[in-house]
Amino acid sequence: MAAILCLRSLFYLIWKIFSFCFFCLDVVLDVLAVHKLYREQDYVTMWVLIFLLVASSVLVQVFSWLWYDYSPEEQADTGSLTNHVYLYLYVKNRRLLGVYHVFQMGVIVRYAGVLEIAVRNLTRRPPLKGGIAGDLRHDLSLVRLFESFTENTPQLLLTLTILARREVVDWIIGPKALLSFISIAFNVLTYHRNMRSVNKNKSQLGCFSSLVYFLWNLFLLISRVAALALCAYVLPFGMLAMGLHFLFLWPMLLFGVWRLKTNFMEHPGKEWLYRATIALIWYFNWFSPCNSRSTKRHVIYHSFIAVDVALLMLLWWYLRDSTESFLGEVPAWVVCVAVAVLYSLGIMVKVLYYRLFHPEHSDSDKSGYDERAPANLNVIEMESSSGTDESDSTPPQPTGAQRRRQKMAANFYS
Structure with missing residues (x-):
């Protein structure tokens, strides 16, 4: 059993090191792209x-700072973790942590804390989960x-526009585009796996389901x-035109998020920032922001995006130069079909995936908290649909970071 736990800890450490290296490589390629x-x-x-x-980095640092929110009970749990520099920093030293975020280093410190936990779990027992x-x-x-959709995806749009304009794959811009696609899908998958790990009643993603x-x-x-x-390639001032396209669709997407009555943040102003970010993500891909059945929302959303994609392709077909081919080789009709x-x-x-691999609610899930788990660990917060009064035995409601994790898990299982 100890050997299995050690192997799991080693795999998790390697996974996080790989993720951090991916993050650093993305930053390096950003600098090289700007320099080029x-x-x-x-x-x-x-x-x-x-x-x-810059805009994405500031937004991500703002969320990272706002999510530095731990209840007194959660802070008390770190009494035995004073030797863990970065983990302890995230709970006790708000002023120094604020300095890191001002200098756009909040995500790096978060990575340092997670890597520190991974190293600790590999060398000592019991593991911190x-x-x-x-x-x-x-x-x-x-x-x-959030960084994937506020930085990588808009940057990927700009990169592909540059490639189409130059009609040649650049040795920096080409790999950067490929890395961005992989990074975005990888981060979405990591979030998905994290949500499944919150509820121990659900099986973890295997290799095939992850794929x-x-x-x-x-x-x-x-x-x-x-x-x-x-x-953007065929329109005059293409990126400006796409910016106007985004500003045209974003209010409608924000209205859709508002209609879902999200309740993720603990302050109305912060909640609107969260909703605005979700609307930005919706411009590119689906994200479930509330804990209600979402099949109808999926259909409406993907129908809306499908119509928009079709209109964009029709506009490109109409405005393109009929004598040219995409990247000098690919016929236009092949691009549309692709x-x-x-x-x-x-x-x-x-x-x-949702038919065969996505976890469904079990009867124990719908009842609320997992009574076998401590109140401050891996549980999922679900609203009761019966409308009955809560009994005295109901576990206390979570706060701060714990509440966010449970709410996002509930959203994920919708």
Whole structure:
């Protein structure tokens, strides 16, 4: 048993090291991309890229700072963790942590805390799984998910537009685009796995089910971003036109999020920031923001995006130069078919996943908390549909980071 726990801890440590290296490589490629655009004197594209990077970084750091929110009970749990520098920092030293976030290093400190936990679990027993350790892992996965759609995806749109304009695959921009697609789908998968690990009654994702989940996100992202990039390529002031397109759709998406009456943050102003971010994610891909049955929402959302993708491709077909081919080699009709096939394939794989692999509510899940688990560990917060009064035996409601983790798990299982 000890050997199995050690192997799991080693795998988790390797997984987190790989994720951190991926994060660092993405930052390095961002710097190289900006430098290359500067050397080529493409200043407009360079400043658009810098704006996307800075705006995303600020937004992510704001969420990271707002999610530094632990109850007195959770802080008391760190009494035995004073030797864990970064984990202890996240609970006790708010001023120093604020300095890190001002200098855009909050995500790095979060990674340091998670890696510190992973090393500790590999060298000592018992492993740290719940409490602050679990909350920190969850918040990091959600921060990285938000970063994927606020930085990587808009940047990927810009990258593909540049590639279409140059009609040649650049040695920096090409790999950067491929890395961005993989990174986004990888972060979505990591979040998915994290949510399944919250409820110990659910089996963990296997290799095949993880691959299925990864693929449907990858197919839908490629088709959506490709349609946006192709349209930006043929329109005058393409990225500005796509910015106007986003501003046209975003209020409708925000209205849809508001109609769902989300209740994730603990302050109305913070909740609206969360809703605005979800609406931004919806511009590119689906994200479940509330804990109610969502099949109808999935159908409405994907129908809406499918119509938008079709209109974008029709606009590209109408405005393109009929004498040119995409990237100098690919006929235009092949591009249209490829985008349509990828989007349709993504929908079919998604349906397959939810039919065969997505966890369903069991009777014990619907009853509320897992009574076999401590009140501050791996439990899922579900609202009772019966409308009956709570009994005296109802466990206390969670607060802070614990509440976020439980709410996101409830949303995930909707």
